[in-house]
Amino acid sequence: MADKILVSGASGFIASHIIEKLLAAGSEIVGTVRDPANYEKTAHLMTMKGAETHLTLVAADLNDSDPFSDYVDVDIIMHTASPYVLTVKNAQRDLVAPAVNGTLSMLTAAAKSKRVRRVILTSSMAAVTDEPDGRLLTEADWNNESSLTRNPYFYSKVLAERAAWDFMKRENPHFDLIVINPFLVIGPAHTASINTSHQILVDLVNGNFPAIIDLTWGFVDVRDVADAHIAAANIQAASGRYVCATATIDMSKVVDIARANGWGHAKLPKMSLTGPLGTALTKLASYTQPSGAGSYLRTHVGRALRFDNSKIRNELAINFRSPETSIRDALVDLAKWNHIPQPR
């Protein structure tokens, strides 16, 4: 891919993988970060192979009024920047405003550049469902339940994605919009910081879950998410939204995988609280958790999760890694950064 590409939120977990792959493909990249001089957040990018000649980091904050207009002389934009935290003090200020304003700022800036031919937005399965109910989720589904008080991170993602599609309809710009909707993204990280999705694995191995509860997740490997963004840029016929996740997997299976890969000595939960009584107890206990985590537990525990990933497999040719591989690789990486004990 020889295009020039703007990647927002360049220092992030997903964006770092995208940039590494784009550099390997010889693309020229402009990456936005809040502070290019913050070496702690940018060193891993600037030391990537090819970065010296092909990567420029520039400053952009989603809360500024026009953060991106100076950087849109590019062919493709990948807008990944958005706050990814479950618990915040002020959901409107800390989650919704940067997510929505950042997305609209990016699209508005893109519309001013004749060169941009496609914008790829990193949305989320959080924009597809707030409370899975066993129905087969597809790209046609929308989360209509989240609010500032109920799964506010989910709310920020659904509002940002809706704002993007509304913009496309209203402004009819010269570029098209492709949206990637990943589930919980895990896998090797370029930095020591613990992504919100990895916190689940860290908590599980470090004994913060006193019991196995009836939670089911849809994981996706960060390397596959990066491939999906790049395929969305390269494949002319790509269109619309893409559910981006491999398979569902429940907590007891994740514990089994951790045990089988050398973490049997760690503080993995042993007791099972997976029946209806356990689920009722978990919901009660959720009120003792930080607000975002508590809300997540109440809307997800005891809920069957099903989704259809055939569109992304067929149209973007994504051949997902198995959850076993991604969980193993994520755990090995978390141990490397000393977030969990070393495997034995």
Ligand code: NDP
């Ligand atoms: P990270 O937290 O690693 O990355 C988020 C990026 O957004 C960071 O680079 C962060 O910059 C940037 N950002 C946040 N707030 C602002 C702001 N006000 N101004 C400028 N930049 C900002 O998370 P991920 O890589 O996991 O997430 C990337 C995208 O993927 C997000 O849109 C997220 O919602 C989405 N996503 C993630 C999933 C996951 O499981 N990881 C699942 C589904 C979707 P800084 O480093 O300065 O904080």
